[in-house]
Amino acid sequence: MFVLLVAVVVGASIGPAGPPAWRVPLELINRLPLISLDSGVSSTEWNLIWQIRMPRVVLAGLVGAMLSTAGAAYQGVFRNPLIDPYLLGVAAGAGLGATIIFTVNRVGTSSWIVDPLPLTAFVGGLGAVALTYLVGTAFGANRSSATLVLAGVAVTSLATALQTFILQRNTDVVRQVYSWILGRLSSATWSDVRLVIPYVILSLGALLIHRRLLDVLRVGDDEAKALGVNVDRVRLIVVLAATLGTAAVVAVSGLIGFVGIIVPHAVRLVAGASYRVVLPVSLVAGAAFLILADIPGRILDNPAETPIGVVTAFLGAPFFLLILRTKQVAE
Numbered sequence: 550m551f552v553l554l555v556a557v558v559v560g561a562s563i564g565p566a567g568p569p570a571w572r573v574p575l576e577l578i579n580r581l582p583l584i585s586l587d588s589g590v591s592s593t594e595w596n597l598i599w600q601i602r603m604p605r606v607v608l609a610g611l612v613g614a615m616l617s618t619a620g621a622a623y624q625g626v627f628r629n630p631l632i633d634p635y636l637l638g639v640a641a642g643a644g645l646g647a648t649i650i651f652t653v654n655r656v657g658t659s660s661w662i663v664d665p666l667p668l669t670a671f672v673g674g675l676g677a678v679a680l681t682y683l684v685g686t687a688f689g690a691n692r693s694s695a696t697l698v699l700a701g702v703a704v705t706s707l708a709t710a711l712q713t714f715i716l717q718r719n720t721d722v723v724r725q726v727y728s729w730i731l732g733r734l735s736s737a738t739w740s741d742v743r744l745v746i747p748y749v750i751l752s753l754g755a756l757l758i759h760r761r762l763l764d765v766l767r768v769g770d771d772e773a774k775a776l777g778v779n780v781d782r783v784r785l786i787v788v789l790a791a792t793l794g795t796a797a798v799v800a801v802s803g804l805i806g807f808v809g810i811i812v813p814h815a816v817r818l819v820a821g822a823s824y825r826v827v828l829p830v831s832l833v834a835g836a837a838f839l840i841l842a843d844i845p846g847r848i849l850d851n852p853a854e855t856p857i858g859v860v861t862a863f864l865g866a867p868f869f870l871l872i873l874r875t876k877q878v879a880e
Contacts, residue, residue, distance in 0.1 A: 553610070556837040560606040561598060563844050568594045600739075608737040608745070609843045609857075610836035612798040613808055615749050617835025618828055619791035620809025621816070622756045625763035625824050626787045627694045630817075633809040634795045637701040637788065641708035642677025643670040643799045647729050648712045651722040666729075667744065667800035673708075674796030680704050682788070694770075694784070732805040732858030734843055741801045752794025756828060759787055763824035805839070805858050807865025812838055814872055 562573035568590045575588035576595060590598075619634035627636070635641075646669035654665065685700035716723055762783050765773045770780045799805075812835045813827060820826045839857075842864065846855040 550833060553833050553837040553840075556840040557606055557610070560609065560840045560844060561602050564597075564602055564847060567597045567602070573598060604739045604742055605734050605737040605843065606840055607742050608802065609734050609839045611742065611745060611749050612734075612802045612805065613812075613839025613842075614832045614836040615752065615794040615798045616805065616808040617812035617831040617838070618753055618756055619795045621813035621824065621827050621831045622759075622763065622787050622791045623809070624813060625760075625827075626766060626784050627698060628767060628769075629694075629698075630814065631810070632698075633807075634791060635705075635804075635806075635809070636698065637681040637792065638677035638704040638708060639674040639792055639795050640799060640804050641705040641712070643674035643796060644726075644730055644804060645677075645708045645712045645715075646670045646673025647803075648715050648722075648726050649673075651725045651729070652715055652719045667741075671796050671800035674799055675792065677704050677708055678788070678792045678796075682785075697788075728856070729803045730858070731856035732803040732861070734802060734846075734857055735854050737801075745797045745801055748797035749794050752790045752797075753832060755786060755790035756794075757832075759783060759790075760824045760828040763787070763828075767822075767824075803856075803858065805861055807861045807869065808835060808839060811865045811868045814868070 558574050558577065561577065562570040567573075568576075572588050572590050575586050576590040576598070578584055579586040579588050579590075616634050620632070623632045623634055623636055624630050647666060650666050650669045681697065681701045681704045684704065685697035712726075716726060762778060765776055765778050766780065766783065768776075773780050813831050816827050816830045816834055820830050839861075842860050843857050846857050846860050849855045
């Protein structure tokens with residue numbers, strides 16, 4: 550928790566405009582009850598911190614916590630440490646939904662009562678996973694986890710093909726689509742935070758409740774059933790909870806890769822393989838990781854920004870290759 554607190558303070562302190570970084574922690578302390586400090590931060594500068602930087606920091610924390618916890622849960626329920634939260638097609642479905650909106654609504658969304666971009670991306674992500682589960686359970690004789698994984702690959706390929714087909718005929722929106730696909734937190738607002746936080750809380754709560762059952766699933770489906778665990782029900786609940794939260798955060802942040810793989814692995818290397826520990830620690834570590842990973846994107850190409858998906862890929866790809874090289878993956 551201390552690392553997460555430090556990450557929040559650092560994330561709120563750094564930006565292309567505003568007061569000197571060292572003054573921001575003093576002002577944050579000054580805002581606490583019964584404390585009065587002269588931080589030297591003006592009201593205008595505080596509004597910049599609170600209305601621009603803090604929503605971005607909080608949203609990054611929510612997205613990182615959800616993706617890392619969902620990744621750990623997916624790895625547990627499918628007993629595969631190389632799986633990420635996008636396994637069953639949520640990313641491809643959300644990307645397809647966003648592409649459709651960018652294509653049919655070129656004039657902007659300011660006149661809409663509800664912003665259609667996150668709504669359609671959310672529905673697209675859930676729809677893709679629902680199709681994956683329908684295909685995997687309908688055509689798999691034993692309804693194994695491997696069948697769901699294969700169905701996820703097929704649905705992801707289908708959604709990606711449809712997205713490519715649409716982009717090929719609407720090349721004027723390619724830049725907008727790829728900007729969304731690479732992940733973005735620069736436009737984060739408090740309304741985005743309020744939009745996703747109910748889904749994140751519900752999903753994380755369900756996953757944490759089932760973390761002990763994920764430990765039982767590690768011994769195999771037959772052995773878990775012999776111990777009295779309803780494997781199909783646990784798998785369905787975990788997949789639904791992880792998918793709901795992932796679809797919600799992806800709808801407002803775009804597709805941010807590698808968080809759901811590298812954070813759970815790093816946690817396993819430090820805290821062991823038990824999901825009773827891996828899930829809650831991944832929640833905190835994922836939030837801290839994405840908040841800190843967002844900082845280089847603000848300063849590397851100032852005044853422009855580097856997409857956060859590029860930063861996480863730059864950090865995650867070498868880590869992933871290192872895992873494969875050393876074979877230190879905890880089952």
